[in-house]
Amino acid sequence: MKKGLINIRIPEVIAVVSVYLVLSFCYHMTLYFNRGGQNDPADTLWDIGDWYFTKGLQYTFMFVATAIVWFVIFRICRSWPLKYRLLLHFLGLPFFILFAKTLFYRICEYLGYWHLDGNAEIWDVYIPGLFYLIQFAVFHAYEHYIINQRRLQYEIELKNSALKSELSAIKAQLNPHFLYNVFNTINASVPKEMEETREMIAELSDLFRYQLKASREDFVTLAEELEFVNKYLKLEQKRFEDRLSIHINVDDSLLSRKIPPMILQPLVENSVKHGISPLVKGGRIDISIHEKENKLCFEISDTGIGVEDKEAIFTLGVGLSNTQKRLQKMYQSTLKVTDNLPSGLKVQFEL
Structure with missing residues (x-):
């Protein structure tokens, strides 16, 4: 109701x-x-x-x-x-x-x-x-x-969500060295002429390594989170080529601040998958982070197709819904979803 x-x-x-x-x-x-x-x-x-x-x-x-x-x-x-x-x-x-x-x-x-x-x-x-x-x-x-x-x-x-996260973390920790060894094996088998492919495999390996770290630690620095997001977006840019442009605006003095790991990636992924990907011409994603009244203010906006039903966005996958629950539980904060003029979607939250 x-x-x-x-x-x-x-x-x-x-x-x-x-x-x-x-x-x-x-x-x-x-x-x-x-x-x-x-x-x-x-x-x-x-x-x-x-x-x-x-x-x-x-x-x-x-x-x-x-x-x-x-x-x-x-x-x-x-x-x-x-x-x-x-x-x-x-x-x-x-x-x-x-x-x-x-x-x-x-x-x-x-x-x-x-x-x-x-x-x-x-x-x-x-x-x-x-x-x-x-x-x-x-x-x-x-x-x-x-x-x-x-x-x-x-x-x-919240307990069910935490249990699912714990189970996911346990699964992620099962034989992680085997996974890295597989990446290294594949990387070594790629010819030197395909240097771009080798770089993509190495970046993918780094993504898994950070995800494993996120399952073990409650907080990471903002610099580490942004590095992870950058690696993810670089892989997406390989797929979209010139259809996807990225702009990140954050003051260097904030890079040492502690934040929950994997708090940005689900939001960025949503912009790429549901905002930019359906457009033939592609679009742009802006990530802006600033400090206001001792709080970190995050804003992720895209120039994609947007969403009419803002409540339905949390049913698109577990990433957004889990991010919403994490913010509510840890900071009594919430995701604010609005239209990004002239087109697209804007997501904001505070820590």
């Missing part, structure tokens, strides 16, 4: 309405049996049908008042700290009672129906007030339950 200002499920509405119907019926039956199961002979307006109508009308106004208070506290002010939202009930409670009681009494008087009067009116204050406290206690408890369930689900997803 998409997030919005209302964001309430139909079963939840049905549950609340059902509670009001049940309580209205119980209230009627309590008073009916309290009178010995008899109608008031002096007042024909105490007919069962009329009584149901008046009680239903009263609880309808209570339901409307509840909806108004709920909307203010649980939607308009949902970003407020809980203690301030609870203080709003000091305004919500009198509003709820006065709103329901005043409208109910005026409608009854207008239509000629009976309602409590005199000292008995206190029951139309006490009962709604008690019901208000009970129902909003349930609402807050339900909200806490939903938030807790979402948090647990998010933690499970």
